[in-house]
Amino acid sequence: MSSDPGASAKRTLGRARESVQKIHQAAIRHRDPGxxxxxxxxxxxxxxxxxxxxxxxxxxxxxxCGAEPGSNCVRTPGHEVVDGMHPERTRL
Incomplete structure (x- = not known):
């Protein structure tokens, strides 16, 4: 058993992030922006x-630009690329 009282919360947050990632992956697979x-x-x-x-x-x-998760963005006219990503990609 872990002596870190926040370990359970960290695991739960990790599971939540994985679940959100899976929803995004399903959105890509099914081409469903919703x-x-x-x-x-x-x-x-x-x-x-x-x-x-x-x-x-x-x-x-x-x-x-439609770059897939984990890949860098492609330069597109009228859109700035910062550190390999369009700023729009990094905003929620």
Missing amino acids: LHQLADEISEVALTLGHDAGPVQEWRACPV
Whole structure:
């Protein structure tokens, strides 16, 4: 048993992040923007409760260029790329 009293909360938060990632992956697989919206709403609620949703670019396709999760964005006219990502991709 862990002596860290926050270990259980960290595991629970990790499970929640994995679940949100799975929703985003399903949204990509089924080409369903509504699922992305639902996952974003869950992440926003978590943030208002003080929980970090994690780096969204890891589990989200880019809304500007369509880059898949885990890949860098492609330059698109009229859209800035910062550290390999469109800023729109990193916002909830």
